[in-house]
Amino acid sequence: MIDIQHLSKRYGNFAALKDINLHIPEGTVFGFVGPNGAGKSTTMAILATLMLPTSGVARVDGFDVTRHPKEVRKRIGYMPDFFGVYDQLKTTEYLHFYGASYNIPRTEREKLIPQLLELVNLSDKRDVYVDGLSRGMKQRLCLARCLIHDPKVLILDEPASGLDPRARIEMREILKELKQMGKTIIISSHILPELAEMVDEIGVIEHGEMVAQGRVADIQARLRVKKVLHVRVMERQEELAARLQDEAMVSAVLSDNTGVHVHFGGGDLEQVQLLQKIISWGFAVISFHEAQTNLEDVFLEITKGGPAE
Numbered sequence: 001m002i003d004i005q006h007l008s009k010r011y012g013n014f015a016a017l018k019d020i021n022l023h024i025p026e027g028t029v030f031g032f033v034g035p036n037g038a039g040k041s042t043t044m045a046i047l048a049t050l051m052l053p054t055s056g057v058a059r060v061d062g063f064d065v066t067r068h069p070k071e072v073r074k075r076i077g078y079m080p081d082f083f084g085v086y087d088q089l090k091t092t093e094y095l096h097f098y099g100a101s102y103n104i105p106r107t108e109r110e111k112l113i114p115q116l117l118e119l120v121n122l123s124d125k126r127d128v129y130v131d132g133l134s135r136g137m138k139q140r141l142c143l144a145r146c147l148i149h150d151p152k153v154l155i156l157d158e159p160a161s162g163l164d165p166r167a168r169i170e171m172r173e174i175l176k177e178l179k180q181m182g183k184t185i186i187i188s189s190h191i192l193p194e195l196a197e198m199v200d201e202i203g204v205i206e207h208g209e210m211v212a213q214g215r216v217a218d219i220q221a222r223l224r225v226k227k228v229l230h231v232r233v234m235e236r237q238e239e240l241a242a243r244l245q246d247e248a249m250v251s252a253v254l255s256d257n258t259g260v261h262v263h264f265g266g267g268d269l270e271q272v273q274l275l276q277k278i279i280s281w282g283f284a285v286i287s288f289h290e291a292q293t294n295l296e297d298v299f300l301e302i303t304k305g306g307p308a309e
């Protein structure tokens, strides 16, 4: 359904995409992941026919985005990472406006719009002005707008960004429903676990290059993120993280508000020695245990280069 071959994009002298290849079969939910500035939005804008590639080919349902943009537009629903809503319109009017833009007759819209509002859990907001909606509601309204012409493909650029945990879960549930409806979905995020539950495949992009692509489990296996140790200390957590970076068996270190996550290649004996070492450095260890490898760890392992800017 989506086929990208040797796609490159330059902004002046800057190469934002470098020879990207991507093949997404129909009905797949594809998670497009990468740090800020990696090239996700650029790829999605090209797929959405809003930007021309410098070289290479991108096709949606067999149609070339450069040569047949109108055919592509019939087949896609695109949700950009930043979007505006017309503040003089009510929710229902807003969807009528977009439906009319796709030449959907009013009688059909009258039936369709309540269904769409129900799908995105906004039925009770049908007569509310769109600028009075919360951010999460606006995101869901924008999603409904993308669905109005029943596209086969959804291109969603960070649909859950800026949402609180409850709103994220709500968004995830809606996307699950869309998957069940057979849509092909490409969804970007710089937060991998957010996608974990719903994607069939992921592609990881960094500095404009695809660094890993395939089924989540395969990527996990390929990268052999064997063991992740989770360490909590009373204080000086950042110092501990920095020290652990230099340890021989350690391949990556992530420090967050839950503690330090250490990718560790050693066996039981080396693990004991590492704990002894941390204590000998004078850290007061609250806990030290093996955590389950999650997608965040995989992401960290792949994108060692960090953000582009």
Ligand SMILES: Nc1ncnc2c1ncn2[C@@H]1O[C@H](COP(=O)(O)OP(=O)(O)OP(=O)(O)O)[C@@H](O)[C@H]1O
Binding pocket: 011, 014, 016, 034, 035, 036, 037, 038, 039, 040, 041, 042, 043, 081, 190, 308, 309
């Ligand atoms: N119009 C533009 N002119 C010049 N450089 C641009 C332009 N748009 C994007 N870039 C650069 O291209 C690179 C890729 O940007 P892009 O927005 O595709 O990344 P992204 O992966 O979507 O990042 P984010 O997660 O922050 O949205 C970045 O370094 C960005 O600064």
